[in-house]
Amino acid sequence: MATAGLMNSWVTILLLILLPLFSHFPCGTEAYYADFPSANLSVSWKNTPFNEQGSLDFVDGSTLRPILLAYNVTQSYPPFGLGFFTNKTLISFSMPASVFYLVVFMMTRVTVSDNDSDREYQFIPTMPPKVLWSANRDSPVGENATLDFTAEGDLVLRDEFGNLVWSTNTSTTYVARMEIGVTGNLMLLNGSNGMVWQSYDLPTDTWLPNQKINNGQRLTASNSSSNLSTGIYYLTVDKEDNIGIRAFVDSDPPEEYATLLDGSFHAIGGPAFGNAYNAIRLYTDFAVFYFNFAASPTDFRFIVLEPNGHLILYFVDTSYPYTFAVEQRRDLLAAIIDSFGDCSYPAVCGSYGVCSGGGQCACPQDNTGTSNYFWPFEQGIECAEITPLSCDHGSKYHTFVDLPNVTYFDFVPTLFATTIDECKEACLNNCSCKAALFRYDTDVSSEIGYYELSE
Ligand SMILES: *[C@@H]1O[C@H](CO)[C@@H](O)[C@H](O)[C@H]1NC(C)=O
Numbered sequence: 001m002a003t004a005g006l007m008n009s010w011v012t013i014l015l016l017i018l019l020p021l022f023s024h025f026p027c028g029t030e031a032y033y034a035d036f037p038s039a040n041l042s043v044s045w046k047n048t049p050f051n052e053q054g055s056l057d058f059v060d061g062s063t064l065r066p067i068l069l070a071y072n073v074t075q076s077y078p079p080f081g082l083g084f085f086t087n088k089t090l091i092s093f094s095m096p097a098s099v100f101y102l103v104v105f106m107m108t109r110v111t112v113s114d115n116d117s118d119r120e121y122q123f124i125p126t127m128p129p130k131v132l133w134s135a136n137r138d139s140p141v142g143e144n145a146t147l148d149f150t151a152e153g154d155l156v157l158r159d160e161f162g163n164l165v166w167s168t169n170t171s172t173t174y175v176a177r178m179e180i181g182v183t184g185n186l187m188l189l190n191g192s193n194g195m196v197w198q199s200y201d202l203p204t205d206t207w208l209p210n211q212k213i214n215n216g217q218r219l220t221a222s223n224s225s226s227n228l229s230t231g232i233y234y235l236t237v238d239k240e241d242n243i244g245i246r247a248f249v250d251s252d253p254p255e256e257y258a259t260l261l262d263g264s265f266h267a268i269g270g271p272a273f274g275n276a277y278n279a280i281r282l283y284t285d286f287a288v289f290y291f292n293f294a295a296s297p298t299d300f301r302f303i304v305l306e307p308n309g310h311l312i313l314y315f316v317d318t319s320y321p322y323t324f325a326v327e328q329r330r331d332l333l334a335a336i337i338d339s340f341g342d343c344s345y346p347a348v349c350g351s352y353g354v355c356s357g358g359g360q361c362a363c364p365q366d367n368t369g370t371s372n373y374f375w376p377f378e379q380g381i382e383c384a385e386i387t388p389l390s391c392d393h394g395s396k397y398h399t400f401v402d403l404p405n406v407t408y409f410d411f412v413p414t415l416f417a418t419t420i421d422e423c424k425e426a427c428l429n430n431c432s433c434k435a436a437l438f439r440y441d442t443d444v445s446s447e448i449g450y451y452e453l454s455e
């Protein structure tokens with residue numbers, strides 16, 4: 001009996017020690033949340049597994065460490081937040097731990113604790129966050145990086161060595177607090193709730209409800225869904241030329257692959273966009289383009305310029321409790337450029353790849369059907385020269401592989417009324433020319449262009 005009594009008191013002591021530890025350092029997916037959408041200055045967060053609001057691991061290899069969270073379980077909108085995010089599939093031997101991004105995210109599913117009255121909820125490991133914005137997409141930070149909301153009102157991200165990575169530069173503007181909005185806008189506000197700074201002014205790859213894209217601003221695709229760094233596609237709005245929205249591949253010079261609207265269009269509608277009130281409107285007669293979704297978080301839509309150059313409209317289904325399924329609603333560029341299916345997108349087969357059959361990639365072959373000049377270093381996606389071209393050797397050692405009935409997405413002729421031999425000659429005499437494209441015009445005179453294909 002005495003022994004049992006002793007054991008009981010040991011158990012009690014252990015519990016007393018462990019419980020406070022868990023509530024201060026939640027880990028894995030143990031964290032329970034109530035709303036914490038704002039912070040006053042001055043406060044600092046450190047990127048560690050012991051983050052005050054938990055470090056949540058998801059089955060796709062991503063980890064999220066929330067800093068702010070806007071959510072109300074009694075209402076049907078998804079949780080939005082600010083936090084440190086990484087996708088561990090990125091971590092390779094050559095590039096270890098420095099892969100955290102400061103992001104605005106949206107969660108697609110929560111579970112509510114059994115005791116519904118305390119209004120607490122948890123995230124689910126199988127449902128990773130959807131990243132909507134990133135502060136440091138091209139400068140990821142490591143463990144122990146810090147985010148400081150300084151006494152002066154500056155929001156400052158420093159890497160693990162204390163080096164400045166990113167800042168809002170708002171120390172002279174009377175910022176009093178920061179807040180995450182329920183449409184994914186991170187805001188710095190002054191003492192009278194006036195907007196001083198917002199992430200909506202610095203779009204990355206995602207266009208959110210009521211976010212204005214100003215003349216000259218860009219929406220820039222990420223490299224991949226786990227590598228958030230700047231990819232090769234971007235979208236601009238162009239008022240000066242009264243053209244509308246233009247999509248480019250970021251080569252030198254940039255090459256346009258789609259124009260979404262011309263000046264005569266003011267809106268695109270249809271069932272995918274809901275009723276007229278919710279329709280996406282693109283006002284070409286204003287300096288800003290405005291995807292005027294109803295700013296309602298319960299009917300949440302957003303547009304992403306994807307890593308593959310597609311422009312996708314997403315819709316968040318809020319009709320089921322605690323579930324916010326993200327559905328692809330429309331490929332906005334499809335009707336304009338998809339005459340060749342996926343082959344219409346510039347880099348779908350990488351450098352030198354030839355796209356056919358709506359998305360099959362192959363390396364260029366000569367008319368004997370062999371490919372002696374290119375090899376597929378990434379099967380079905382990327383081709384490389386077997387012997388790289390060099391300017392040192394001069395043009396007499398160079399010849400052409402003929403590829404009949406192949407075209408290029410951005411054909412801008414540079415020579416007119418010429419012959420196929422003159423076209424080859426012009427390319428051979430220009431060291432930076434790697435391919436020539438020859439096309440007969442619709443009338444008898446031929447039309448021709450040669451290209452400096454950038455890699
Ligand atoms: C920020 O300060 C205001 C006013 O003092 C207070 O009401 C609010 O609770 C504070 N918010 C946080 C997150 O500390």
Ligand SMILES: *[C@@H]1O[C@H](CO)[C@@H](O)[C@H](O)[C@H]1NC(C)=O
Nearest residue numbers: 034035071072073074075119
């Ligand atoms: C959540 O929404 C309910 C219903 O609108 C409201 O009464 C409550 O105050 C909200 N809770 C928070 C934390 O904002």
